[in-house]
Amino acid sequence: xxxxxxxxxxxxxxxxxxxxxxxxxxxxxxxxxxxxxxxxxxxxxxxxxxxxxxxxxxxxxxxxxxxxxxxxxxxxxxxxxxxxxxxxxxxxxxxxxxxxxxxxxxxxxxxxxxxxxxxxxxxxxxxxxxxxxxxxxxxxxxxxxxxxxxxxxxxxxxxxxxxxxxxxxxxxxxxxxxxxxxxxxxxxxxxxxxxxxxxxxxxxxxxxxxxxxxxxxxxxxxxxxxxxxxxxxxxxxxxxxxxxxxxxxxxxxxxxxxxxxxxxxxxxxxxxxxxxxxxxxxxxxxxxxxxxxxxxxxxxxxxxxxxxxxxxxxxxxxxxxxxxxxxxxxxxxxxxxxxxxxxxxxxxxxxxxxxxxxxxxxxxxxxxxxxxxxxxxxxxxxxxxxxxxxxxxxxxxxxxxxxxxxxxxxxxxxxxxxxxxxxxxxxxxxxxxxxxxxxxx
Numbered sequence: 001x002x003x004x005x006x007x008x009x010x011x012x013x014x015x016x017x018x019x020x021x022x023x024x025x026x027x028x029x030x031x032x033x034x035x036x037x038x039x040x041x042x043x044x045x046x047x048x049x050x051x052x053x054x055x056x057x058x059x060x061x062x063x064x065x066x067x068x069x070x071x072x073x074x075x076x077x078x079x080x081x082x083x084x085x086x087x088x089x090x091x092x093x094x095x096x097x098x099x100x101x102x103x104x105x106x107x108x109x110x111x112x113x114x115x116x117x118x119x120x121x122x123x124x125x126x127x128x129x130x131x132x133x134x135x136x137x138x139x140x141x142x143x144x145x146x147x148x149x150x151x152x153x154x155x156x157x158x159x160x161x162x163x164x165x166x167x168x169x170x171x172x173x174x175x176x177x178x179x180x181x182x183x184x185x186x187x188x189x190x191x192x193x194x195x196x197x198x199x200x201x202x203x204x205x206x207x208x209x210x211x212x213x214x215x216x217x218x219x220x221x222x223x224x225x226x227x228x229x230x231x232x233x234x235x236x237x238x239x240x241x242x243x244x245x246x247x248x249x250x251x252x253x254x255x256x257x258x259x260x261x262x263x264x265x266x267x268x269x270x271x272x273x274x275x276x277x278x279x280x281x282x283x284x285x286x287x288x289x290x291x292x293x294x295x296x297x298x299x300x301x302x303x304x305x306x307x308x309x310x311x312x313x314x315x316x317x318x319x320x321x322x323x324x325x326x327x328x329x330x331x332x333x334x335x336x337x338x339x340x341x342x343x344x345x346x347x348x349x350x351x352x353x354x355x356x357x358x359x360x361x362x363x364x365x366x367x368x369x370x371x372x373x374x375x376x377x378x379x380x381x382x383x384x385x386x387x388x389x390x391x392x393x394x395x396x397x398x399x400x401x402x403x404x405x406x407x408x409x410x411x412x413x414x415x416x417x418x419x420x421x422x423x424x425x426x427x428x429x430x431x432x433x434x435x436x437x438x439x440x441x
Contacts, residue, residue, distance in 0.1 A: 010035050010302070025288075029295030035302050055297055059167060060250060066286040067253035068158050071234075071260040073278040076110075078264035080230060084109055085127050087228025090221055097199030097206030100137065100145045101192050103128045107149030108188050109231050111156035121150035125397060138205040139401055141198070144409035147393050148191055148416070151378040156184040157239070158253070161348065161377070164293065165370045168300075168352045173249050174242065175435040176370050183371055183431055187420045194416055234259045243438060300353030324362040331355055332421075335376040336383055347377060371431040375421045382410045382417075
């Protein structure tokens with residue numbers, strides 16, 4: 001049987017297993033191990049899985065995952081994120097749509113604390129959504145705001161997804177993080193501009209907060225500002241030494257985790273229950289990521305052994321004669337299609353071993369492509385009928401928000417994301433300017 005046909009059979013079998021509801025790491029790892037055993041026998045098949053496990057255990061930057069996840073859960077479980085929203089509540093309440101604008105700001109800072117979109121969705125749905133609905137905000141608009149804002153978690157540093165991409169693409173994590181800063185802030189600014197313009201055209205969508213609620217006195221406003229700025233201080237404590245080269249990536253993640261823990265202790269919120277919940281969630285999510293990466297490494301090793309990557313490159317560039325930009329756009333469309341039933345991590349570990357070498361062979365910058373991939377995942381999260389964020393929102397939203405409302409809420413925000421993606425594709429400097437400025441060309 002030709003190797004190209006074996007590779008296609010492996011990929012189709014894995015996708016079929018995922019469609020039947022199997023766990024991501026189980027489907028990927030099962031196909032990889034069975035294919036390795038059939039192709040190379042007992043010794044070769046076992047060696048591939050073992051070497052993938054050893055590669056995972058020796059990858060030192062992987063220690064950042066539990067650190068960042070722990071930091072995010074400490075800040076959310078200790079309600080420091082609530083203080084942040086109260087600050088936006090008071091300071092932005094006098095603007096039409098101000099609480100929605102504040103929610104985007106909350107999501108950006110939560111992203112900088114955690115690096116996972118699920119955490120942003122949970123905080124937005126439990127803290128911001130009830131407040132917005134209670135104050136007469138349009139339910140469709142605010143549902144879209146929370147979904148769009150939470151998607152920033154995989155783009156704004158310290159993004160866990162970019163750490164995984166760095167491992168697969170063998171690119172510097174620091175450069176990828178810096179490459180995500182400007183596009184992430186640009187996308188947040190576009191969301192805010194849309195909210196402000198839309199609420200100016202139709203004031204009923206985002207009414208001004210009652211003066212009695214926002215006029216709390218200058219002293220209280222400053223107290224809320226100090227409390228709300230605490231996550232920024234923690235983020236700066238972690239990132240400044242890393243960007244300046246004083247600490248390694250792992251050391252900076254440890255600084256962030258310790259700073260968040262100390263902040264919760266000093267505020268008197270690090271109870272036994274909070275600590276236990278934080279540790280359990282950190283362990284659960286870290287183990288999930290490690291199993292997925294382990295399965296992906298084994299799958300990628302089999303593909304490399306078959307020469308599937310080279311075969312795909314030959315198919316696109318020589319047999320079909322496609323333009324490199326056409327190939328790149330087709331890749332992005334495939335991510336959007338897969339995003340209707342897979343999360344970002346699953347998409348990354350399934351296709352990155354195929355796409356990343358092809359992107360490099362086509363002459364594109366792999367750091368820049370990492371940002372394109374991440375933005376495309378954000379779009380896929382919110383694309384009906386099976387966008388990942390749509391169902392997360394449905395699970396967390398109150399009963400008065402229907403699935404139809406959720407579907408109807410995301411169209412303008414998806415269009416904003418498509419605009420941001422187009423800008424980064426047309427002007428690569430949007431993503432590459434900051435890492436080039438810090439690390440040099």
